[in-house]
Structure formats: C-alpha cells, structure tokens
Amino acid sequence: MHKEVDFLVIGSGIAGLTYALKVAEEGKVMIITKASADESNTKYAQGGIAGVMNAPDTFEKHIQDTLECGDGLCNKRIVRMVVKEGVERIKEIIQWGADFDKNEKGDYDLAREGGHSEHRVLHHKDNTGNEIERALLSKVRNHPNIEMYTHYFAIDIITQHHLGEEVTRHTPGIECYGVYVLNTRTGKIETVLSRITLIATGGAGQVYRTTTNPLIATGDGIAMVYRAKGIVENMEFVQFHPTALYNPGAHPSFLISEAVRGFGGILKTKDGKEFMQNYDARKSLAPRDITARAIDNEMKMSGDDYVYLDCTHLDAKALTEHFPTIYAKCKSIGIDMTKQMIPVVPAAHYICGGIKVDEFARANINNLYAAGECSCTGLHGANRLASNSLLEALVFAHRAAEEGKRKFASITYKLEVPEWNAEGTTHPKELVLITHNLKELQDVMSNYVGIVRSNVRLKRAKDRLRILYGETEAIYEKTILSPKLCELRNLINVAYLIVKQAIARKKNVGLHYNTDNVKNE
Numbered sequence: 001m002h003k004e005v006d007f008l009v010i011g012s013g014i015a016g017l018t019y020a021l022k023v024a025e026e027g028k029v030m031i032i033t034k035a036s037a038d039e040s041n042t043k044y045a046q047g048g049i050a051g052v053m054n055a056p057d058t059f060e061k062h063i064q065d066t067l068e069c070g071d072g073l074c075n076k077r078i079v080r081m082v083v084k085e086g087v088e089r090i091k092e093i094i095q096w097g098a099d100f101d102k103n104e105k106g107d108y109d110l111a112r113e114g115g116h117s118e119h120r121v122l123h124h125k126d127n128t129g130n131e132i133e134r135a136l137l138s139k140v141r142n143h144p145n146i147e148m149y150t151h152y153f154a155i156d157i158i159t160q161h162h163l164g165e166e167v168t169r170h171t172p173g174i175e176c177y178g179v180y181v182l183n184t185r186t187g188k189i190e191t192v193l194s195r196i197t198l199i200a201t202g203g204a205g206q207v208y209r210t211t212t213n214p215l216i217a218t219g220d221g222i223a224m225v226y227r228a229k230g231i232v233e234n235m236e237f238v239q240f241h242p243t244a245l246y247n248p249g250a251h252p253s254f255l256i257s258e259a260v261r262g263f264g265g266i267l268k269t270k271d272g273k274e275f276m277q278n279y280d281a282r283k284s285l286a287p288r289d290i291t292a293r294a295i296d297n298e299m300k301m302s303g304d305d306y307v308y309l310d311c312t313h314l315d316a317k318a319l320t321e322h323f324p325t326i327y328a329k330c331k332s333i334g335i336d337m338t339k340q341m342i343p344v345v346p347a348a349h350y351i352c353g354g355i356k357v358d359e360f361a362r363a364n365i366n367n368l369y370a371a372g373e374c375s376c377t378g379l380h381g382a383n384r385l386a387s388n389s390l391l392e393a394l395v396f397a398h399r400a401a402e403e404g405k406r407k408f409a410s411i412t413y414k415l416e417v418p419e420w421n422a423e424g425t426t427h428p429k430e431l432v433l434i435t436h437n438l439k440e441l442q443d444v445m446s447n448y449v450g451i452v453r454s455n456v457r458l459k460r461a462k463d464r465l466r467i468l469y470g471e472t473e474a475i476y477e478k479t480i481l482s483p484k485l486c487e488l489r490n491l492i493n494v495a496y497l498i499v500k501q502a503i504a505r506k507k508n509v510g511l512h513y514n515t516d517n518v519k520n521e
Contacts, residue, residue: 002419005030005147006408008178008194010154010221014129015372015393016200017136018093022401023196024145027408030192031140032152032181034483035216047257048100048123049132049394050116050387051090052083053108057118059083066388069115069287070381071510073234078359078378082388082395089394090122097135100124112262113386115287121387126257126323132390153182153483154220155189157197157228158417159365174229176368177413180420182481189420189481195411196367196404199225199355200397203373204494205252206487208348209446212244212255218487219494221374225355226493231364234353234376235494236502237511239384240451241349242267242291245342246306247333253347254329256309258386261285263322265311267295268341270304289383289511292346296451299345308341346451350389352380352511353501361400367411369404371396382510425480433475437468438488444468445495453502455516461499468492 006027009016020029052062062083067074094100100122101109110119124131140146158177178193201221205213226232243261244253261267261284267276279294280286286294295307311319316338320327323337330337355363355370357377363370372393379392444464448457469492476489508517 002191002193003030004193006195007404008032008192008197009200010179010198011200011202011372011374012137012148013200013202013372013393014132014136014390015397016198017133017140018394018397019198019200019371019401019404020146021096021136021139021143022398023404023408024143026405027145027195029146030194031146031148032154032179032192033148033150034153034184034220036150047113047126047259047387048111048121048128049090049390050113050121050385051087051391052120053087053090053110053122057120061117062120065115065117066379066385067381069383069385070379071289071383072381073509074381075378081359082377082379082392085395085398086391089391089398093132093135093394096139098124098132099135100128100131111259112285113258114261114282114285114291115385116262121259121262123259126259126325129390151184153184153486154179154201154224155182155420155481155486156180157224157365157368158191158193159228161228162418163415173366174364175366176228177415177417179224182483182486184483187480189422191417191419193413193415193417195408195413196369198361198397198400198404199363199368199370199374200372201374203351204491205348205350207442207445207491207495207498208238208450209442210244210253210345211348212241212253213348214252218491219351219374220487220490221370222351222354222497223490223493225363225365225368225370226497228365230368231356232354232376232497233356234382234501235351235497236505237352237380237382238348238498239288239350239352239511240292240346242288242295242346243309243344244347244349245329245333246345253345255347255349256326256342256344257323258288260309260311260323260326263311263319264314265309266313267291267344268308268310269298269302270306270308272308272341275307287383288349288386289513292451293513295344295346306343306345309344310341311337312339312341314338350384352376352382352384353497357396359399360403361396362403369400371400382512422480425478427480433471434484434488437472438484438491440464441468441488441491441495445498449495449499449502451513453512453514455503455514458499458503458514462496462503465492465496465499469496
C-alpha cells in the first residue's frame with residue numbers, strides 16, 4: 001500500500017486522539033496504532049488530571065508545585081502556559097463526554113496527590129485514563145475525516161535520507177515525509193506519506209523488568225526520531241512510581257494510585273513502622289522521586305522485597321467507593337485493603353524526557369510533531385508532578401493541531417519515495433535470541449540503571465548494551481520484520497539514551513541519583 005494523507009498520527013492515547021479530532025476539521029487524518037485502538041498508557045492512568053478548578057486553589061500554587069517537583073529544571077514559561085491553558089482543555093474534554101466524579105453538592109470531587117499543595121486532581125473513580133480514552137474514541141469513530149488503522153506498526157520515519165544523495169544534498173534541515181509501517185496482519189511493509197506527522201507513541205516502561213506500563217510501551221516514537229537524527233533529551237529522568245502492587249510474576253505491575261496516599265494511606269515497613277517522616281516533612285505525600293528512593297532505601301536496609309501501604313485506619317465504605325478497581329485487584333490476590341496492608345514496591349512508570357519539542361510541539365525535524373509522554377516539553381523538568389501528564393498531553397495536542405492547521409495546506413511533496421527494501425531477508429530461525437535479548441536488556445536496566453545509580457553500574461550497562469545492540473542489528477538486517485524484533489530494537493535505542501544521558505548528568509537532581517555524584521556535592 002502507498003497511501004497519502006494530510007495528517008498522520010502515530011498512537012491512539014489522549015495526545016493522538018485529541019490532535020486527530022482537532023485537525024480533522026481541516027483535512028484527512030490517518031491514525032495508526034500497533035495494537036487495538038484503546039490500548040495505550042492513557043488507558044492505565046488511574047489517578048487523574050490536575051487542573052485549577054476553583055478557590056482556594058490558584059494558578060500560582062499549581063505553577064509553584066510543578067516547579068518545586070521538577071527540581072529546578074522545568075521551563076517556567078512552559079509550566080505557566082500549561083497550567084493556565086490546561087483548564088480550558090479540561091473543560092473541552094468534559095464537553096466531549098469525559099465524566100469526572102462529583103461530590104454530594106454537585107462540585108467536582110478533587111483529589112490531592114504527592115507534591116500538590118491543594119486538592120486539584122479530577123478523576124473518574126480510579127480509572128480516569130480509561131474514561132478519557134472511552135470519550136475520545138467514541139468521537140473519533142464517528143468522524144468522517146478520520147481513518148483508524150489498528151495493528152499497524154510504525155518502523156521508521158521517512159526523511160530525505162531515504163531518497164538518495166541528490167535530494168538529501170539540496171534539502172535544508174531534516175524533513176519528515178511520513179513513515180514506513182508494518183501491517184502486522186499481512187506482514188507487508190507499507191508506505192504512508194503525510195504532510196504533517198504527529199508522534200504520540202507514549203512511554204518506554206518496558207525497558208525495565210518491573211513497570212506499570214502496558215506491554216506496548218516500548219519507546220517506539222522516541223527511537224524512530226533518534227534514528228532520524230531528531231533531538232532526544234532528559235532521558236535519564238525515569239520516574240519510578242513508588243507504589244506498584246507487589247505480585248511476583250505479574251507483568252505489567254498493577255499500579256496502586258498515588259491518590260490512595262492522598263486519601264490517607266500511610267507507607268510502613270514490613271514490621272509495621274512508619275518511615276517517610278525520616279525522609280521528608282510531607283511524609284507519605286512527598287513527591288515521587290523522594291518517596292521511591294525512600295522505599296528503595298528501606299528495602300535495601302531490611303532486605304525485604306516490599307513495604308506496605310496501610311489503609312486499614314480509613315473509612316472502609318469511602319475507600320472502596322473511591323478505589324473500586326484497586327480494591328477488586330487486591331481482593332483477587334487475597335488482600336482486603338480495608339483490613340490488610342497492601343504490599344507495594346517501586347516500578348518504572350514514566351519517562352520525563354523524550355523528543356525535544358517547542359511550545360507548539362514541533363520537533364527539530366520539519367513537519368514532525370510530538371505530544372504526550374514520548375515528548376520532552378520542559379514541563380516536568382527532572383521529576384513530573386503527579387497527574388500533570390494528561391494535562392500536558394491535552395495542551396500540546398491542541399497547540400500542535402492549531403499550528404498544523406495553519407501550515408498543512410502550504411506543504412506539498414512531489415517526491416518519489418522508494419518502497420521498503422526487504423531483499424535478502426528471511427524468516428527468523430532463532431526467535432529465542434529476540435526474547436533472550438529482551439530479558440537481558442530489562443535485567444541490565446533494572447540492575448544498573450534503576451532508582452539509584454553509580455558510575456560503575458552505568459559503565460557496565462553501557463558495555464552490555466553495546467553488545468546487545470550489535471547482536472540485534474545483525475538479526476534486523478537479515479530477518480523479515482516482526483513487531484517483537486522492532487520493539488527490541490527500539491528498547492535498546494531508548495536504553496542507550498537513558499544510560500548515555502545519565503552518564504553525562506554529573507549532578508544529582510530530581511529522578512537522577514548517582515551515588516558517585518554525592519561525593520562531588
């Protein structure tokens with residue numbers, strides 16, 4: 001297939017769907033997603049979306065909380081922009097049908113999470129992302145200008161480097177013309193050309209052994225942009241959610257929302273002692289970087305595999321009404337959270353870095369945009385404030401759409417783009433090599449590039465990754481492509497970026513903590 005569209009959207013989470021709905025007013029939109037339409041990181045966002053809805057909260061308080069959490073590395077202008085514009089975007093998705101919980105008075109039931117000075121998190125029970133995804137998908141499916149292609153895996157961005165030396169030499173800067181995409185149902189690689197492309201591929205939690213991210217979170221967009229010579233930054237800032245349910249063998253890990261601590265849940269060691277007061281005055285409501293490091297430290301000192309989150313002192317009826325999904329999940333493995341403490345452990349959760357973009361979500365590659373977790377906007381700095389990510393996705397998807405609508409009609413390509421060359425490739429004889437390399441990659445990252453790092457661990461990770469990269473590229477060159485092979489390749493790229501940028505960061509800040517840097521401080 002050789003297809004041409006006005007707007008190509010890669011990914012079907014909150015950023016991709018919001019953008020698609022907005023640009024569809026002007027032109028033809030194609031959304032491609034490698035799994036089913038609703039499988040995205042958005043779907044698993046339990047906590048909610050942060051926004052200043054009423055007094056006593058103010059924009060200034062939300063801005064200050066975000067800056068404080070980002071540990072000095074946020075772009076203040078972007079923070080102010082997102083916080084102020086975010087409220088309009090929240091109102092918009094409510095108009096589109098997203099349903100957020102209200103209290104008896106009919107006001108929004110705002111939750112409070114770690115790092116927030118006020119109750120400002122809108123939520124739908126404890127499955128907010130799923131509710132937003134539902135509302136957006138129902139609008140997308142009914143739009144005549146949007147085509148959704150599921151089970152389509154984007155392999156690489158098409159730039160002038162695919163078009164031969166002559167074109168490359170005469171094009172100023174790098175330009176994106178679309179993507180090569182693997183139709184996983186037919187096994188054929190197709191060419192999709194677009195005037196404007198938005199990468200909205202989500203995060204990369206699968207680079208770690210323990211993660212709250214779904215299996216699809218393999219950093220595909222970040223890796224594609226990196227290979228196309230796009231700028232990727234701040235990848236060392238990997239946020240580990242402090243409280244994933246300890247349930248060995250389950251993959252991905254089930255998230256115990258930060259809102260449970262906002263509701264009054266208290267972190268305790270296995271022998272029932274509180275410990276967060278030893279690390280931060282905000283105790284169990286400290287920001288995620290502090291809380292995850294504290295839990296990591298307690299586990300290392302005690303040798304335990306987990307700590308507890310204690311909710312047994314809270315009102316049982318209110319607890320189960322607020323957190324029905326979490327209650328049901330705990331009950332399914334024999335834990336009644338109203339009577340028993342929940343075993344929890346930190347798990348890779350969110351990449352604060354990604355494809356570097358400006359205030360209109362533009363990457364440094366012409367006609368390429370990125371929004372959502374795959375992007376690095378300057379909002380999160382060194383550590384994301386809880387529930388700011390859905391807000392960021394809405395604001396940047398809107399801004400990218402406004403910019404795209406202004407620009408797309410003036411972009412015309414008269415190019416002969418070559419079909420994907422699969423000559424000489426064969427079916428993989430050693431599928432075990434792909435699965436083995438993935439396991440080794442996750443072990444390397446989990447053991448050496450986790451919550452706490454050191455120079456020796458980072459060097460060891462870099463050396464191991466170099467070998468994995470060489471082996472995987474050799475398979476890639478000779479093999480008919482499969483999603484598993486492409487995902488492995490992307491994860492190795494992402495892991496390399498995390499390690500490389502962690503080595504370059506000589507000062508401990510936010511989510512990056514290197515024990516050797518402590519000596520220099």
